[in-house]
Amino acid sequence: MAKGRYSYFKIVGIVSLITVLLLLSFIFSLRRPKEIEITKESKILKPKKDIKADSILVKFKAGTKSKTKENIFKEEKVEETKKIRKLATYEVKPEKEDISKTIKELEANNAVEYAEPNYKVSALAASLRTPNDPLFNSQYGLRKISAPAGWDKETGSSNAVKIAILDTGVDLGHPDLAGKIVSGYDFINNDSSPQDDNGHGTHVAGIAAAITNNAVGVSGTSWGANIMPVKVLNRKGSGSYQSVSNGIIFAVDTGARVINLSLGGYTFSRTLQNATDYAYSRGAVVAAAAGNAGNRSVLYPAGNRNVLGVAATDSNDRRASFSNYNGTVDVSAPGVSVLSTYIGLRYAYGSGTSMATPFTSGLAALIFSQNPGWSAGQVNSSIMLQSDDLGAAGRDDFYGYGRINVNASLNKRPSISRFSLRNNSFLRGRKVLSVSATDGTGIINVAFLFDGRTFANDSSPPYTAVINTRSYSNKRHTFSIRVTNAINRTTSLSRIAYIDNYRPRTFAKRSSARRRGRRRIARVRVYWKVRDPATRNRAIV
Template sequence: MKSLISLSILCIALLMHPPHTIHLKDSSCNTLSAEITPYVNGEVILKLKCSIMEDLLSEILSTHSLMKICRVDALENVYKVNLPDGVDPVEISKRWEENPFVEWAEPNYIYRIDTKPNDKAFSLQWALSRICAPDAWSIETGDPDVTIAVIDTGIDYDHPDLESNIWTNPREDLDGIDNDGNGYVDDIHGWDFVENDNDPFDDNGHGTHCAGIIGAVGNNEIGISGLCWRCKIMPIKCFNSLGYGDALNISRGIRYAVDNGADVISMSWGSTIPSNLIRDAIEEAHERGVILVAAAGNYNSTMKVYPAAYKDVIAVAATDKNDKRANFSEYGYWIDVSAPGVDIYSTLPNDNYGYGKGTSMACPFVASLAALIKSKYKDATNEQVESIINSAVDRVNSRVYIGTGRINASKALRLYPTTAKIYSPCAGDVVRGDIIAIIGTAERNYTLSYGKG
């Protein structure tokens, strides 16, 4: 989804580099958003300096007649006050603390656990902490009913850190018959469009690496943790052992994902040459409610890379450990958002693990975040999920545009699904003048940020 105002047979390379606004502090993983208060609405807890008759307490505090005061059991001189609608717990606590009879008063603050997994190599996964994944996991770790299709070089579906999260076709049996009538015989775990068979095993490593970022099993005491601990990963092999695939097979892979129930499609590949065939498949997928995410490319330029540059796709640039633009990442008005893409530790074929870098690694972080949001909000539309991802971000350190910011999973899971659209100007339009008309719609309150560009 483009968000900034301002092949016959085509070979497409993988994009792995060679061997509404919410008001939070940037990079803050433990701060609640403006949409969720850090305390129980309508409640204040206070402690008196000495015992007092309860019937005198209302008079001393000059409370409203609609307030309800209750002594807190087992705590000496501590009371809970239920406030009427419209009374701010913070402000009235400050006022009551000025009372000579009150030792302290405060809102009934909310605390939550910070969920860190026990995966042995979690400490090597700097990116998960950077995007506030441990805090996000206290809210949502993924729903097995949500499926992310990985269109890539295949996946090592037997990898011990992936196998329990690999999608299984519920309508197919391994019996040489196309039980579900989808045109693919025995497609138990997806399809290999390169060899046209039912074994989408990874003979390159790229697809398995992306799959681990998305959905390596979390908290299983081995290896790493994906951002989605429990969502299902659908292996769709459209790229050969050298990392190349053609537009025909890719378009078939996209349609296979859609027809077989994928909620999200992750595409860590691209070309500077647009394909009508792939574009049509992308448009159909988006119309059917699928969330599409793609790597922006590794040319260190503003050159558009497809499918990321299509309007229905979330284009993902790459950042490093310091939230700077990775020196290889694409940039420009057509980028939607950025995510970590340097020194990313993930799964590799044959039960291995290793590091990778590229917008190929940034893309699956965004795809898995989309799946987490979809897990929490089952009825959210693809446009609502896209809006959340693009809104719930932290600032990046970049002199060029790499989207609205670097994703923050914790913020994203604290936003309610809504949609804001700008119809005019369109992405890439050049506008001049002291007054610029901006036409759009929003379901809730939104802040529109703009600047010279």
């Protein structure tokens, strides 16, 4: 047990060891990657203003006969070239060099709705913030999560955020990291020098926040975030819930807004849950790796409440074969052959949900930079709800809500922090639904939808709607909410629920009767018919 000033927890009994996610797929290639050409900033092309139109677009009024159109074309000496079918508009080429005169003459005709020059357009290159780091082109993960487009909105430099890397430490002298490292702690050796003696932590740190646009090595997800190294794993990549719990408390108390946990154990721990709850209650986002066993096993702290569980995908947005899948997966991110920093002033490729997690942590830091007043719940919601849905529609156990998308999360969309309806719940009678949502520009409407159709709207908090489930069939339904902000951007969330207003029915069956004097006595058995609306199984009791 650590005996430094940050030993917040006293663990009695056997402490569960944490196996860092080097299992199965986390394999480093210790060669230095081949250098590539420095990527130049994208050139933004602007349309030329001096290109003259050489044809005219003409739209006739409704009901104009074909013969009339032909006569007008002949009269104005124009040749029909193409027709825009859906718009009932024609492109014509005049014989006269001065097309403005032909346009005036066409518009003077009562059969013509309008005539206008067919102006030229030029292709425009997208304005993508491309760093000049020489290995950027080898980092497919950043392009896959739309980081370059997102960096146009926020690089993390407007408000510097601390990302705590709880791992094997960080190479404190690496040229692509050193300038961003802030004070941390070593809970393995109980000192203030969390030097990496394994390589795992250095690789994770580079993915989250390597120094970017410095013409050296790789790029990080957040350009402006600082790296707080907290060593909680030894040189073999192992540690304890105690060291991790202490590390979480230390990180929060020294100003970390994001905590990256590319590690885990297979046993639930109240201590670890309390530590992650502590972080969440103080506004820190906690992201943890889902595991590399390639099965449904749950890893902790990814399985803890209020922790973002991160699965891994490959360059084709397919689930990595080693990535765990279960109900604790919230999002996914690239985790196969990811290039990043490594100990010994080197760079290396690594695979694992350990690599997917820091992409998510870097994104959380970008969101905090853009919205410094947001809570951890708001940031979590933005990451989950603005992800690119993969696999089955909606949230699934393989990808969670989807693969993270930096550009979408930074695109000033509303954040939904709570929807009162739980997934796979059963409803009956009159039900009140409520939503908690926030947005910097202001929310103008919250729409409540039942199986895709809007049944209620609310424009002021608390956002609520009432639905009488007796008006609908007893079966599985989809309830959705759509939140719209003042700049007309929306965020949606759906839940599956079962309406169950089925009432057990009774019936009696007379089995026998006999007379006793003037009285007739009958024996009757009473039955109840019961049906499960979800499975549609029936039973008589």
